[in-house]
Amino acid sequence: MFDNKNNIEFISKLANILSKKISPSNTINSVNKLFKTYLKIDSIDFIIWDNNNLLLKDFVCDWKIFDDENRAKEINYIYSNLSLSSGNLFYFNEEEFNCELNEEQLVQIITLAENENIIIYPLISNSDVFGLMRFVVKDKDMLTKVFFEILNVSSKLLSGAIINYLLNEQMEVSLNFYKAMKDIAKIIESQYELSYIIPLIGEMIDRFISSHLIYIFINKDNKYNLVWPNACKDSHVYQLLEKITNKTEYLISENSKVGVFPIIHEDNILGAIAAYSNIEKLLQKDIDYLVQLTRQSGMTIQRANVYAEVLKYATMDALTGLNNRRQFELRLNQEVSNSKRNNNPLCGMMLDVDYFKKVNDTYGHAAGDCVLKQVSELIKNEIREYDIACRYGGEEFFIILPQTNIKEASSVAQRLRKVIEETKMDIKEAGVDGISYIKVTVSIGVCSFESSMSANDFSQCADKALYEAKTTGRNRVIVS
DSSP states (O other), X not given: OOXXXXXXXXXXXXXXXXXXXXXXXXXXXXXXXXXXXXXXXXXXXXXXXXXXXXEEEETTTTTXXXXXXXXXXXXXXXXXXXXXXXXXXXXXXXXXXXXXXXXHHHHHHHTTSSSTTEEEEEEEETTEEEEEEEEEESOXXXXXXXXXXXXXXXXXXXXXHHHHHHHHHHHHHHHHHHHHHHHHHHHHHHOOOHHHHHHHXXXXXXXXXXXXXXXXXXXXXXXXXEEESSOOOOHHHHHHHTTOOTTOSOEEOTTSSEEEEEEEETTEEEEEEEEEOSSXXXXXHHHHHHHHHHXXXXXXXXXXXXXXXXXXXXXXXXXXXXXXXXXXXXXXXXXXXXXXXXXXXXXXXXXXXXXXXXXXXXXXXXXXXXXXXXXXXXHHHHSOTTXXXXXXXXXXXXXXXXXXXXXXXXXXXXXXXXXXXXXXXXXXXXXXXXXXXXXXOEEEEEEEOXXXXXXXXXXXXXXXHHHHHHHTTSSSEEEO
C-alpha cells in the first residue's frame, strides 16, 4: 500500500523519466517498469485517438493499429462511448465519472471489460480526451482512493509529455517540408533531365508524406503515364486522375485516404502527384503541403520539358563544336541506310583520350576541357568535309567515314593518333600554376560496316576495337 513517502518517490521518478529526451518506446518501457514496481500493474498501454482517421493507435509501436483484434475492438468500444463534459468529468454509457478522486465511480470502469483486472483511464489535454491508458492490475486490493489519486497525477504528467512529443513531431514534419521545398528548388537550378528529376522528387515527397504511398504521373497525349515508382494498382487513383481539369487544385476521395494533385503550368496539365493509403486519411496540413510541393515540382518538370524540347533540335556539342550524341545517332542511322541501299563502303572509328581522368585530377577540369577542345580541332583538321565527327560522351569521340574502306580508315586513324601524340595541348586558359602545355595520347578502334549489321552493331564493333586498343597498351589503333 501507499504512504506519503512512496507517493512522492513515485511521482518524482515518473517526472524524471518524462523529462529525459529519449524515444517514446524507451520512455514507455521505463514508465512500465515504474508502474509495475509501485502500482503492481502488470502492463500498461498508451493509446492515442487519431481524429483524422478515427482510429486508436498504439503510441509506442510507430502508430500501428493493434494487431490483437479482440483488444482493438475492446478499446475502440470503450473510447467510442467515452466523452469529456467539462473539467475532469467524463461520461461512459451516459454515466458520469470524475477523473479526480471518485474512487467508487472509477472502480466501475474496471468492470467494462470481460477481464475484471483491466482499467481504462483517459488521457486529457485542454479538457479533451485525446487517448487512453489501459492497465492490467495484478491485485484488486490496490484499487484504493490513494491509488486513483496517484493515477490521476500520473495521467496529467503523462498527458503533458505525450502532447509535447506530438507537437515536436509536428514541428519536425514542418521542418522536413521546408527542407523538401529547398531541395526541389535546388533541383530546378541544377538538373534538366526528367528521368533524373522525377525519382528525386518522388523520394523527397515519399519521405515527407510517410503515411501514404506516393506516385508521379506524366501527362502525355491526355493519358497519365506512371513514371515513379514502377507500379500503381489502386483503381481509386486512376478514377481521380480521370476527373482532373486544368482548373483542379486537388481531388480527394470520399474516404479521404486518396488524393491527386495536378501538376499544371500555364493551364497545361503536365502530370499529377498521387497520395494513397488504405488506412490513413490525408490531413488538411498534408494536403496543403502536397499542393505546394506539386507547384514547386511543376516548375521543375516544365523546365526539364523545355530543355528536352531544345535538346531535341540541337545538333552541336557546346564544348567541342562537334556533332552531339543525339545527332550522332541520327547520322549513323542515315549512313548505315545509305550503305545498305547503295552497297557503298562505310567505316567508323571510336577514339578515347588516354588517362583523361588523370588529366582532370592533376590539372583540373578546366584543363581537361582545353584538351577536349584541341583534340576536337585536330579531328576536324584530319578528316574530310563529308566525314562526320561526333562527341560520343565524356572524352570519347566517334567518326563516321562514308565511302571509305577499311585500309583508308586505318590510315586516317594512324595519322590522327600520331598528330595528337605530337601536339602540345595548350592549357593556359585553365590557369594551372607553372604549366602551360601538356601532352596526351589517344586509343582508336576502327571497324568496317557489313550489310548484316545494324547501326548499333556497327558502333559496338568500333567500341570493342577501342577496348582492345586500351587493354593492350593504349596510344594505338586496333582494326576490327
